[in-house]
Amino acid sequence: MNLAKGKKLIPYIITEIPKDNLVNQKLLALGIYEGATISIKQFLPVKGPIIIIAGTGEVAISYEIAQHIHVKK
Amino acid sequence: MEKVLLTGNPNVGKSTIFSQLTGINTITSNYPGTTVSYTKGTMTAIKQPIGYKGVCDGNCGLDGLKHDYRRRKRQGRQKSCRTDNQFITYEVIDVPGAYRLDPTAEAEKIAASMVQDGDIIVNVIDATNLERNLFLALQLLEYKKPMIIALNMWDEAKHKGITIDIRELSNCLGVPVIATNGLSGEGTYALVSEVSNAKKPIDKNFSKNTWKEIGKIIARVQNLEHRHHTLSERIQDISIHPIFGPITAILSLYMIFKIVLYFGELLVGLMEKLFILLYSPLMYKISEWLSDSPFFHSLLVGNITLGGIEYESAMGALTTGVFMTIGIVLPYIFVFYIVLGLLEDIGYLPRIAIIFDKLMHRVGIHGYSIIPMFLALGCNVPGVMAIRNLESRRERFITAVIMCTTIPCMAQSAVMLHAVGANGPIYVFVVIAALISVWLLLGSILGYFVKGEKTALIMEIPPYRKPTMKVQLKRLGMRVVSFLKEAVPYVIIGIVIINIAIYTGVLDKIADLTAPIISKILGLPKEAIASFLIGIVRKDAAVVLLESFSLSPWKMVTAITALILYFPCLATFIILLKEIHFKDTMKAVLIMSTVTLITGFIMNILPEGDMTPYLFVVFSILFAVIVSGLLQKAKERKYKT
Numbered sequence: 001m002n003l004a005k006g007k008k009l010i011p012y013i014i015t016e017i018p019k020d021n022l023v024n025q026k027l028l029a030l031g032i033y034e035g036a037t038i039s040i041k042q043f044l045p046v047k048g049p050i051i052i053i054a055g056t057g058e059v060a061i062s063y064e065i066a067q068h069i070h071v072k073k
Numbered sequence: 074m075e076k077v078l079l080t081g082n083p084n085v086g087k088s089t090i091f092s093q094l095t096g097i098n099t100i101t102s103n104y105p106g107t108t109v110s111y112t113k114g115t116m117t118a119i120k121q122p123i124g125y126k127g128v129c130d131g132n133c134g135l136d137g138l139k140h141d142y143r144r145r146k147r148q149g150r151q152k153s154c155r156t157d158n159q160f161i162t163y164e165v166i167d168v169p170g171a172y173r174l175d176p177t178a179e180a181e182k183i184a185a186s187m188v189q190d191g192d193i194i195v196n197v198i199d200a201t202n203l204e205r206n207l208f209l210a211l212q213l214l215e216y217k218k219p220m221i222i223a224l225n226m227w228d229e230a231k232h233k234g235i236t237i238d239i240r241e242l243s244n245c246l247g248v249p250v251i252a253t254n255g256l257s258g259e260g261t262y263a264l265v266s267e268v269s270n271a272k273k274p275i276d277k278n279f280s281k282n283t284w285k286e287i288g289k290i291i292a293r294v295q296n297l298e299h300r301h302h303t304l305s306e307r308i309q310d311i312s313i314h315p316i317f318g319p320i321t322a323i324l325s326l327y328m329i330f331k332i333v334l335y336f337g338e339l340l341v342g343l344m345e346k347l348f349i350l351l352y353s354p355l356m357y358k359i360s361e362w363l364s365d366s367p368f369f370h371s372l373l374v375g376n377i378t379l380g381g382i383e384y385e386s387a388m389g390a391l392t393t394g395v396f397m398t399i400g401i402v403l404p405y406i407f408v409f410y411i412v413l414g415l416l417e418d419i420g421y422l423p424r425i426a427i428i429f430d431k432l433m434h435r436v437g438i439h440g441y442s443i444i445p446m447f448l449a450l451g452c453n454v455p456g457v458m459a460i461r462n463l464e465s466r467r468e469r470f471i472t473a474v475i476m477c478t479t480i481p482c483m484a485q486s487a488v489m490l491h492a493v494g495a496n497g498p499i500y501v502f503v504v505i506a507a508l509i510s511v512w513l514l515l516g517s518i519l520g521y522f523v524k525g526e527k528t529a530l531i532m533e534i535p536p537y538r539k540p541t542m543k544v545q546l547k548r549l550g551m552r553v554v555s556f557l558k559e560a561v562p563y564v565i566i567g568i569v570i571i572n573i574a575i576y577t578g579v580l581d582k583i584a585d586l587t588a589p590i591i592s593k594i595l596g597l598p599k600e601a602i603a604s605f606l607i608g609i610v611r612k613d614a615a616v617v618l619l620e621s622f623s624l625s626p627w628k629m630v631t632a633i634t635a636l637i638l639y640f641p642c643l644a645t646f647i648i649l650l651k652e653i654h655f656k657d658t659m660k661a662v663l664i665m666s667t668v669t670l671i672t673g674f675i676m677n678i679l680p681e682g683d684m685t686p687y688l689f690v691v692f693s694i695l696f697a698v699i700v701s702g703l704l705q706k707a708k709e710r711k712y713k714t
Contacts, residue, residue, distance in 0.1 A: 022464065026531045029172035031205040033284045045315045048431045049440065049530050055204040056235060056297070058536075060427045062439065062529035 003061075003069040004050065006040050012071035013037055023065060031055045032069070077116070077163045077268055078191035080184060080213065082206050083170030084535050085199040086225040088112070089255030089544075091167035094265065111187060112167040117160050118269035161269055166191070172205075174212045188213065193271045194220040195264065200230035200237060200252070201536070203295055207287045210246065211279055219271035220248045223264055227252040229538075234298035242294040247275030256541055305537045312424045313534075322428040325421070333409045337487065340404030345384075348400050353382050356392055372572045386621050388572065394565040397488065397617050402560065403553070405487035409451055410552045411545075418540035422447060423532060430530050435705055436513065437520020438463075439530040442472040449480045452556070453645040456480070457652055466657075467525025473653050474519060474661045477641040478668055479512040481612070484560060488616040489633050496626035499686045506690040507634045507676070510697035511668055517701035519664075521708050559644060560611065567610040571603050571618065594670055596677035597632050598622055608636050610643050627685060631676040639669040 006012055014036050017027050031054040032038065042051040047063040061069070079087045079094075091097065095114030171184035188194065196213050198206040203224075213220060224239065243250040249267045253260035279286045302310075311317050360377055363370040375389025384396035416422055422444050430440030442463060449456025456476055460469045481489060493500045574580035580603055584591070588599040595601075601622060608615030619632050640662065641649060650658045679685055 022526070022528065023531065025173060025175060028284075029205075029208055030531065030533060031208070031284075036284070042310075042313050043315060044313070044318065044427065044431070046431055048315075049427050051313055051427070051534065055202065056233070057202045057205055058534040060423075060430075060440075060530060060532045060534055062430060062531070065529045065531060 001071060002067050003040070003052070003071050004063055004066040006071060008040050008042070010073065011037050011039050012073060014069060015072050016070035018065065018068040023068075027061075027065075027069075030059050031057070032059065032061075038071070074115075074162055074164045075192040076190065077165045077193045077195060078168050078187060079165065079195050079197060080168045080188065080209070081170060081197035081225075082172055082199065082202075082209055082533075084533070085170065085197045085206065086255040087170065087197045088167055090195075090197055090223060090225065090253060090261070090264075091165060093255060093258050093261045095165050111169065111183065114165050114167075115162055116165045116265065116268075117162045118265045163193070163268065171209065173209060188216060188218075191218065193268055194218050195223055195268065196220060197223045197225050197253075200224045200227050201233055201235060203235075203237060204287055204291050205533075207290060208283060211283050211286060214246065214248070214274055214277070214279070217273055217276075220274055221264065221267045221271055222246065222248055222250040223253045223260070224250055225253045225255055227260070228254050228257075229536075234300045236296040236298070238294045238296075242290070245277075245290045245293060247277045256544070309424075309537050312421065313427060318424070318428050322425050325416075325425075329409075329412050329416075332412055333405060333483075334490065336408040337405035337490075340407065341401055341491075344400040344404055348384060348396055349381070352395075356382055359391065368576065371576070372569055375572075385617060388568065388618070388621060390565040390568045390572070393617060394568045394614070395561065397613060398484075398557070398560045398564050401491055402484040402487045402613055403556070405490075406451070406483045406556055407549075407553060409483045410549050413447070413451055414545050414548050415540055418538060418544065420535040420537050423534055426532065427530070427534070435520070435701055436471065436475065436516025437523065437527070437708075438468050438471050438516075439528060441530060441532055442468065445472055446476050446480055449476050450483060450486075451552070452482045452484075453477060453480065453641055454648050457645055457648045460652060464528045465526040466653075467523050468528060469653055470525075470657050470661070471516065471519045471523055473649060473657075474664055475512055475516045477645060477649065477661065478515060478638055478665050479508045481508070481637045482642075484556075484611075484613040485616065485637060488613045489637070492616050492620050493626075493630055493633055496629065499690070500626055500630050502690050503630045503686045504634055504637070506693050507630075507672060508637065510693040511638065511672060513697040513701045515664070515668060517704040521704050521711075560613070563611050563643075564614045567607045567614045570610075571607050574603070574606075590670070594677065595631060595635055595673040597624070597628060597635075601632060604632070604636060605639065608642070609640060612636060612642050625681060627676075627679075627681040630686070631673060634676060635669050635673040638665060638672060640665055 003012070014032065014034050017032060017034060018024055027033070032052075036054060038052045038054045040050060041053050041058060044050070049060040049062050050066045051058055051060050079091050081087050091112065091114065094116045097112065097114040166187065168184045168187050169181070171181040173181070174185045174188065194213055194216070196210050198210060210222065222242070224237065224242075230237065239250050239252055249271075251260050251264045251267055253264060312321050314321075356374060356377065357379075360370065360374045363374060371389070373389050373391050375387035375392050377383075377387055377389070377392065382392060384392055384400065387393050425447070426440040426443050428440075429443050433440050433442055442460075445456045445459035445463075447456075448459050453476065457473060460472050460476075463469045463472060489504060490501060493504055571580070574583070580600070583606070584599040584602045587602045591597050591602050591605075592599050601619065604615040604618045604622075607618055615636050616633060619629065619636070624632060640646070646658070649661065653661070676689075679689065
């Protein structure tokens with residue numbers, strides 16, 4: 001399932017992140033890597049950014065990127 | 074002199090620690106990417122064993138330790154400085170924040186290249202976000218340079234229920250770890266002491282899977298306690314709520330506008346009284362001294378009468394020049410920077426970026442671009458410098474162009490409000506509507522046509538933090554001084570040059586040459602070219618000059634809109650050249666000129682009537698929304714195919 005279809009406040013394990021080098025490196029540096037546990041905090045309307053909790057911090061990810069992040073429960 | 078590099082993720086408090094170590098004031102705030110360029114300073118430390126607990130008496134020349142000294146003095150634990158100390162001076166460099174050393178943004182590239190040259194690395198880590206910060210720490214360890222970890226925001230971590238075993242963390246990484254608090258100065262002395270005894274890290278042979286290693290370290294050193302949501306966290310949640318978030322953002326922007334307007338006007342009234350009371354007698358004296366030389370009189374004092382000085386129209390360098398910057402612009406700048414400072418420290422700006430991300434997508438960029446634009450409302454120079462945090466050339470170019478074209482700095486806004494607002498608030502809305510429409514249309518067109526990599530928003534959200542009075546006052550002082558240093562001389566020089574041009578008849582010749590553009594396209598008197606010329610130096614001065622032409626309200630609005638759009642001020646132009654380079658700057662100037670001529674021409678051909686401003690506000694925005702919507706759809710089709 002992709003992250004954009006996830007539900008709020010449920011812990012997910014990331015199974016795949018976008019391969020694009022720029023996005024991949026940025027996500028990795030912010031603690032969003034394959035195997036990491038994250039949860040969705042908020043969805044913004046009209047396919048706006050998705051706010052996720054990774055570790056002890058919060059990260060905003062655009063909807064388009066979230067569609068390419070695959071997660072499992 | 075050995076180089077000490079202060080490195081770390083964005084928004085971890087590097088600049089605050091830098092100020093503690095060197096005594097140099099730097100601008101700090103609560104959002105990633107405040108430091109886009111490096112700042113240098115020096116620090117003197119005592120070369121002695123780490124265990125030494127002596128504290129300097131504050132007079133031995135050790136920068137950055139005075140606070141620690143005062144703190145200990147309050148606690149009654151002060152000790153005198155040892156006389157046999159061996160001092161060693163270091164060059165300390167505040168490096169722009171970076172998440173990694175294989176960078177994408179310009180500011181991160183600067184950080185990565187600087188690490189190669191440093192002798193000692195101080196990696197500042199946000200204790201509330203240890204896991205994420207360790208990613209860079211492990212990359213830095215690979216350089217095998219003497220390194221110290223400053224575990225900053227230590228107190229905040231405790232409040233959040235995060236406990237970190239410092240000794241264990243030091244063992245895991247093979248480098249010393251010092252708990253610090255950049256704001257209070259706690260831990261600064263220990264950090265200086267460690268720097269003077271820094272050694273190469275103990276080789277730990279970390280595996281290639283960095284996050285696996287980080288996971289192991291976190292499991293050993295960090296303990297999280299469950300606790301309930303605090304009030305600040307509840308407010309944080311509201312500001313990114315799908316319904317209340319946008320409402321809060323729009324209300325906040327409206328409130329900022331109202332606060333700046335209300336208190337700015339209040340201060341302008343006060344300044345006017347102060348000028349009449351304290352400055353006018355001096356001007357009359359100077360006028361008396363210069364009465365024998367009419368050239369210098371008109372240059373410096375301008376037209377003044379014994380009945381009172383009309384500061385706005387006197388057009389003397391010392392009357393209009395000084396009054397306009399200090400009496401009119403400074404009050405608005407002062408209030409705006411107080412409000413901006415609070416927003417920066419609280420951490421609201423990144424949330425505005427998230428809320429407006431979707432809107433920014435319409436113009437082909439993402440939400441973070443709103444932060445440079447917000448800064449540009451104060452002054453375009455820091456706004457242009459902040460585009461360095463954007464990742465692609467395309468994003469930097471679009472942001473720079475729409476920012477420099479449509480966002481007036483506070484100095485410009487202040488005189489614009491003063492000049493246009495005098496004819497009624499609707500004329501202020503006409504200028505705002507024109508700028509919003511151009512912003513949306515120009516952004517959409519550039520977003521459609523400019524080629525290059527499209528990036529999406531991936532941004533860390535800082536927690537809300539309580540602003541501290543000390544930081545607020547320091548930053549406000551720095552910004553006001555910087556404005557005065559830049560504005561007063563430029564405005565005075567600008568007015569002197571224009572007065573000389575008028576006196577020698579040069580201005581008449583330029584006016585004749587440019588008359589077809591100024592009169593036929595924009596519909597302004599050909600003498601208005603003087604305003605456009607002075608506007609290259611300072612736009613606020615240009616607006617003041619416009620007031621002397623007695624234009625009709627609609628012509629005034631047309632002239633001011635054209636003045637805002639046509640060219641950035643000289644300082645912004647120079648920074649623009651540095652940030653987006655010559656070729657793109659020239660393209661930007663060409664776009665700005667074209668936009669000015671089109672907008673000015675449309676406004677010129679509209680009939681001047683009572684309903685014209687109202688119709689213009691409604692239809693210009695409506696037109697911009699429809700066209701940008703169509704372009705958005707076309708863009709989506711283009712990407713699909």
